[in-house]
Amino acid sequence: MPLPSNRIGQISESDLEGWEVYIEALRLQRDGKDVIMTSIGEHDFDPPHETINACKQALDNGHHNYTDIPGKPDLRESMARVSNKALNLDIKPSEVVAMPGGQSCLYAAMQATLDPGDHVIVIGPHYVTYPGTIRAAGASFTVVNAFSEDGFQPKAELIEAAIQDNTKAILINTPNNPTCAIYSRETLEAISDICIRHDLWVISDEVYWSLSNGTHISPMAIKGMRDRTIAILSMSKSHGLTGWRVGWIVSTEAMAYNFTQHNLVSNYGMNDFVSKAASEALQNDFGLEEIADTYRKRGTVFLDALGNTNDIRVLNEPGSMYFMLDVRAKAKDTKKFAFEFLKEELVAVMPGESFGPTAAGHLRISLGESEERIKEAAVRLRRFASNYTE
Numbered sequence: 456m457p458l459p460s461n462r463i464g465q466i467s468e469s470d471l472e473g474w475e476v477y478i479e480a481l482r483l484q485r486d487g488k489d490v491i492m493t494s495i496g497e498h499d500f501d502p503p504h505e506t507i508n509a510c511k512q513a514l515d516n517g518h519h520n521y522t523d524i525p526g527k528p529d530l531r532e533s534m535a536r537v538s539n540k541a542l543n544l545d546i547k548p549s550e551v552v553a554m555p556g557g558q559s560c561l562y563a564a565m566q567a568t569l570d571p572g573d574h575v576i577v578i579g580p581h582y583v584t585y586p587g588t589i590r591a592a593g594a595s596f597t598v599v600n601a602f603s604e605d606g607f608q609p610k611a612e613l614i615e616a617a618i619q620d621n622t623k624a625i626l627i628n629t630p631n632n633p634t635c636a637i638y639s640r641e642t643l644e645a646i647s648d649i650c651i652r653h654d655l656w657v658i659s660d661e662v663y664w665s666l667s668n669g670t671h672i673s674p675m676a677i678k679g680m681r682d683r684t685i686a687i688l689s690m691s692k693s694h695g696l697t698g699w700r701v702g703w704i705v706s707t708e709a710m711a712y713n714f715t716q717h718n719l720v721s722n723y724g725m726n727d728f729v730s731k732a733a734s735e736a737l738q739n740d741f742g743l744e745e746i747a748d749t750y751r752k753r754g755t756v757f758l759d760a761l762g763n764t765n766d767i768r769v770l771n772e773p774g775s776m777y778f779m780l781d782v783r784a785k786a787k788d789t790k791k792f793a794f795e796f797l798k799e800e801l802v803a804v805m806p807g808e809s810f811g812p813t814a815a816g817h818l819r820i821s822l823g824e825s826e827e828r829i830k831e832a833a834v835r836l837r838r839f840a841s842n843y844t845e
């Protein structure tokens with residue numbers, strides 16, 4: 456038998472690491488237990504009905520064909536419109552390339568900026584797919600951790616110290632999943648200064664831009680960064696379309712050409728009827744404010760129900776799709792805490808360890824359940840934490 460490539464084996468070192476609590480929660484659900492799922496970043500609601508209607512109409516109106524490789528002109532126009540809001544810049548449709556989801560944008564960004572043997576700095580704790588996406592380009596990476604004490608804002612001196620001769624890019628994510636940190640202007644200026652001095656790309660994952668109460672700043676908008684930033688946006692979270700797979704990359708026209716070439720050999724363009732509906736949703740902001748509002752309300756309900764407690768320190772404001780909770784007053788080993796919490800109280804949370812060592816002692820709570828169930832999760836968490844000893 457021929458063997459698979461070495462590359463494919465290296466993409467994901469361990470698929471299930473970090474997901475053990477979630478997998479156990481799924482098992483309990485299958486056994487008929489009513490588990491409150493606050494572990495993964497998935498909505499419990501359908502896409503906005505206007506977007507669904509636009510898609511039905513697109514199906515009826517003959518949108519069944521291959522589409523332009525960088526995205527249809529109206530879709531790129533709509534994506535540029537939303538990019539202007541998200542990045543606070545004047546983006547041209549020719550600087551935008553549509554792709555099936557933020558994840559494929561991340562993949563393409565690595566392919567377009569890294570050669571085998573290159574090195575990337577990744578700010579940790581980080582989203583789970585980053586390492587595999589970098590390995591798939593034949594590159595290596597160093598995780599530079601941010602710390603709870605700094606509100607998980609990365610420190611410039613630690614980034615600078617991790618730079619090697621072959622470092623080509625820094626991968627950042629703001630608003631951040633899992634830490635919920637929204638990078639401040641000072642943080643972004645410090646990162647930009649490093650990138651300019653060392654001639655690096657910034658690959659900037661901004662898929663949560665709309666869930667930041669208007670406080671999101673893109674590194675692309677920092678002086679000197681316009682042409683060295685690859686910004687990644689997606690409709691999954693902002694427009695409630697996780698399963699539709701619509702994302703896009705904002706870069707320069709020259710890089711947009713490269714991303715188009717990448718699309719040619721990978722996706723061969725977007726789905727036609729999804730493109731049409733996505734374009735309308737972006738043009739009319741279908742769901743944009745409503746979804747942000749839903750998470751703000753759920754966040755407020757969660758915090759009210761949690762109340763004041765010395766056991767749990769909340770690191771972010773309502774508005775994000777998640778809360779990052781510091782429970783180090785009660786537990787260092789949050790994987791154990793999360794397993795016992797699941798067993799006793801039937802609430803699934805993500806232990807911080809799943810995202811890297813500096814998130815140990817923290818829990819990430821997703822707000823992907825109804826207000827009523829989020830409230831119940833907070834009540835149970837408070838109760839459990841107050842009785843918990845390690």
Ligand SMILES: Cc1ncc(COP(=O)(O)O)c(C=O)c1O
Binds near residue numbers: 496628690702
């Ligand atoms: C930080 C981050 N980046 C990228 C993605 C991928 O999103 P998409 O659904 O657009 O592929 C996610 C999904 O949860 C995410 O949390």
